[in-house]
Amino acid sequence: MRPRDPSTGLLWTFALGSVISTYILILIGGYVTTSDSGLGCGESWPLCSGAVFPALNNSAQLIEFSHRIFNFVVVFFVLGTALLAWTRFRPAKNVFLFSTASFIGLAAQVILGMVTVTTALNPIISDAHLGLASAILALVVVNAVMVHNLAAIPIKDSR
Numbered sequence: 001m002r003p004r005d006p007s008t009g010l011l012w013t014f015a016l017g018s019v020i021s022t023y024i025l026i027l028i029g030g031y032v033t034t035s036d037s038g039l040g041c042g043e044s045w046p047l048c049s050g051a052v053f054p055a056l057n058n059s060a061q062l063i064e065f066s067h068r069i070f071n072f073v074v075v076f077f078v079l080g081t082a083l084l085a086w087t088r089f090r091p092a093k094n095v096f097l098f099s100t101a102s103f104i105g106l107a108a109q110v111i112l113g114m115v116t117v118t119t120a121l122n123p124i125i126s127d128a129h130l131g132l133a134s135a136i137l138a139l140v141v142v143n144a145v146m147v148h149n150l151a152a153i154p155i156k157d158s159r
């Protein structure tokens with residue numbers, strides 16, 4: 001499953017991590033909705049019920065807080081992929097494009113997540129949040145496939 005060129009190994013790790021973590025976050029998001037935990041942190045964002053680390057003394061708060069916290073894992077992998085694409089893999093235009101699009105999509109999703117909460121789960125906003133999640137998953141999957149197929153590309157040589 002690893003790319004043939006060892007220099008793409010780190011990029012592959014981040015790209016694959018983006019796919020797996022995004023998928024897990026979507027599962028957690030689905031659970032937030034089906035368990036009716038969307039307002040587990042109240043209408044407060046980025047704080048949860050007004051606290052950086054809430055007491056987590058009810059299940060709805062725990063579920064919503066897990067969704068928010070796991071977001072950092074996704075940001076770690078998606079931003080890491082984008083940083084590598086921008087700095088060391090610029091000649092791979094498709095990877096550059098899809099890594100950038102994934103990062104922009106994720107940034108928009110964080111803002112949409114905030115609006116989902118501050119509008120007390122407005123159904124249209126909530127639906128848009130689900131739609132954008134699917135689009136982000138598609139972007140990171142396509143990106144990972146392209147990273148996997150990368151031929152040898154000179155690192156830090158865009159001349």
Ligand code: HEM
Binds near residue numbers: 022025074109110130
């Ligand atoms: C810190 C940022 C985020 C916040 C505050 C947030 C907040 C929420 C909330 C409150 C819900 C429940 C909506 C409802 O019950 O109607 C939800 C659901 C969901 N979230 Fe997030 N979210 C964030 C980031 C993300 C990200 C980055 C993704 C995926 C890439 C994501 C994917 C989902 C999915 C798939 C659902 C389930 C939607 C449904 O089944 O209708 N969220 N989110």
